[in-house]
Amino acid sequence: MISEPLSFLSSLITDQLGEPDLSQLTLSDWRLLEFTSDHHGVAPLIFTKLNRFGYLGQLPGQVQSFYRDQYYQSAVDNILLLDELNRILTPLRDAGIAVMLLKGISLVEKIYPDPALRPMTDIDLMVHSDDLSKVTKIFRRLGYTEQKSTYHLVFSRGSPKNLVVEIHWNMINSNLATPISEEEWIWNDAVFDGIAYRLRLEKELLYLSGHISIQHQDPVPRLIWLYDLHLLIEKNMNTLDWDFLLQNTRLLGWGRGLSSTLLKTIEFFPSEINHQIPGILPDQVDLEIGSREFQRIIHRTLRNMNFWRGIKTIKGLVFPGFHYMQWRYHLASRKAILLYYPRRWFELVRVVIKKR
Numbered sequence: 001m002i003s004e005p006l007s008f009l010s011s012l013i014t015d016q017l018g019e020p021d022l023s024q025l026t027l028s029d030w031r032l033l034e035f036t037s038d039h040h041g042v043a044p045l046i047f048t049k050l051n052r053f054g055y056l057g058q059l060p061g062q063v064q065s066f067y068r069d070q071y072y073q074s075a076v077d078n079i080l081l082l083d084e085l086n087r088i089l090t091p092l093r094d095a096g097i098a099v100m101l102l103k104g105i106s107l108v109e110k111i112y113p114d115p116a117l118r119p120m121t122d123i124d125l126m127v128h129s130d131d132l133s134k135v136t137k138i139f140r141r142l143g144y145t146e147q148k149s150t151y152h153l154v155f156s157r158g159s160p161k162n163l164v165v166e167i168h169w170n171m172i173n174s175n176l177a178t179p180i181s182e183e184e185w186i187w188n189d190a191v192f193d194g195i196a197y198r199l200r201l202e203k204e205l206l207y208l209s210g211h212i213s214i215q216h217q218d219p220v221p222r223l224i225w226l227y228d229l230h231l232l233i234e235k236n237m238n239t240l241d242w243d244f245l246l247q248n249t250r251l252l253g254w255g256r257g258l259s260s261t262l263l264k265t266i267e268f269f270p271s272e273i274n275h276q277i278p279g280i281l282p283d284q285v286d287l288e289i290g291s292r293e294f295q296r297i298i299h300r301t302l303r304n305m306n307f308w309r310g311i312k313t314i315k316g317l318v319f320p321g322f323h324y325m326q327w328r329y330h331l332a333s334r335k336a337i338l339l340y341y342p343r344r345w346f347e348l349v350r351v352v353i354k355k356r
Contacts, residue, residue, distance in 0.1 A: 002025065002029045002032060002033065005032050005033055005036040006036065006040070006223060006268065007268070009033065009036060009037055009042055009046060009223060010223060010226075010227075010268040010269055012046060012049050012050075013042060013045050013046065013223075013227065013269070014269050014270070014271070015049075016270070019053075020055070022055055022058045023058055027060060027063075030059070030060065030063045033046075034063065034066050034067075037070075038070065039222075040222045040223035040224060041119050041222055041223065041224030041225075042223045042224050042227065043067055043070035043071070043074075043119075044070055044071040044074045044075075044116050044117050044118075044119060045117050045224075045227070047067035047068060047070060048071065048114070050067060071116055074116045074117075074118075074119045075115070075116035077119065077120065077121075078108060078116060078118070078119070078120055079115075080163070081105070081120050081122075081123055082105075082108075082109075082115070084123065084163055084165075085101075085105060087142070088123070088139075088142065088165065089196060091138050091141070091142070092127075092135070095134055095138060097127055097128075097131045097134060097135060097138075098127065098128060098131075098187070098197060099125050099126070099197065100125065100126035100127070100187075100196060100197040100198060100199065101124070101125065101126075101196050101197070101198055102124035102125065102126055102168060102199075102207070103124045103211065104118055104119075104120040104228075105120060105123050105124055105125075106124075106198055106199075106204070107228055107231075107232070108120060110198075111228070111231040111232055112231070118228075119224065121164065122164035122165065122166055123163075123164070123165045123166070124165075124166045124168065125165065125166070125167055125168065125196075126167075126168045126169065126186065126197075127167060127168075127169055128169065128183060128187070129169040129170070129183065132153070132167070132169060135153075135167055139155045139165070142157070143157050144156065144157045144163075144165065145157070145321065146321070147164075147320055147321035148321060151168075151170070152166050152167055152168045152169070153166070154166050154167075154320070169183070170182045170183065170186075171185070171186065171252065185248075185251075186199070186203075189203075201232075201236055201240065202240060202241055202244050202245040202248065203248065204232070205229065205232055205233070205240070205245065206245060206248060206249060206252065206258060208225070208228060208229055208232070209229065209254065209257055209258045209261040209262065210252070210254050210257055210258075212225050212226075212229075212257075212261045213254075213256070213257035213260050213261045214254065214257045220264075221261070221264060223268060226261075226264060226265045226268050226269060227269060229261065229262065229265045230265050230269040230271070230274065233265075233273065233274050233277070234271060234273050234274065237273045237274070237276070242280050245258075246280075246281075258281075262277050263278065263281075266278070318344075318345065318348070319341070320344075325337045325340055325341070325344070
């Protein structure tokens with residue numbers, strides 16, 4: 001009986017199990033592993049590990065089918081998303097709009113040997129705030145509908161499996177203690193790869209850590225997010241400027257977030273390279289996430305917007321569009337969407353209460 005499925009899965013991914021005797025696992029064990037690996041976005045990784053080392057044949061037929069289907073579905077989804085990215089970037093570039101790739105769409109071909117190994121559900125992009133109105137017009141011409149307008153814009157196109165693009169323009173959860181603006185901090189050393197911009201390596205590591213520890217604040221982050229960090233560090237440990245990273249961590253006020261996320265990464269994905277990290281991190285984190293972070297985020301967001309953008313932000317939080325709700329809650333049909341709005345309101349209230 002598997003008591004710690006996350007540890008089992010992460011050990012299988014990083015070859016820490018040696019030669020496991022998978023025949024000892026019951027069908028209930030595999031059902032738990034299927035659910036966990038799907039929820040944590042690592043099912044395609046598990047498939048390749050099982051297949052590469054000849055373990056797949058030891059599994060019940062339905063388990064083999066599950067992992068095989070997850071891998072090929074991820075491959076198809078990512079091909080569509082990468083094709084759509086190219087379709088989006090062309091008119092944005094033609095309009096003179098600088099675009100930065102964020103999160104999965106930035107990592108999938110940069111650090112993964114096979115794009116299918118990194119499941120994605122959407123495309124995250126960063127633009128300058130001055131370009132938002134032009135971006136919105138371009139997306140409408142491309143057939144997208146604006147589904148949500150809060151601290152980022154969410155556009156969707158197609159049904160029933162929607163293409164979703166999130167447009168960001170700031171580091172919404174930061175407490176940037178520097179005279180330069182957030183946009184300057186984001187863009188002043190961004191790297192252009194001939195297709196789009198990317199964050200400087202150290203800032204990308206910091207951004208991904210903040211996304212996990214500050215925006216989501218899950219006690220146990222999704223394994224695929226931790227594996228992103230693991231691969232990013234493994235491939236760049238010798239070139240990472242840790243002094244620059246820690247200096248900017250203090251500027252953003254993300255000390256605790258960075259430390260907790262990297263230590264959690266090492267816990268699940270230990271290696272000969274990343275074992276050096278605890279010695280690099282400060283012994284005591286002097287800048288921690290504030291207890292009223294959510295209220296501060298909303299205050300900062302609304303303060304930097306005009307009246308109508310503020311109204312749209314509040315509307316986007318409380319009443320996002322139907323396509324967004326269908327995508328956000330993984331609904332097969334739009335018939336049940338209205339029932340999920342109370343759930344969303346409950347989640348918003350719970351977040352506010354939790355942050356007090």
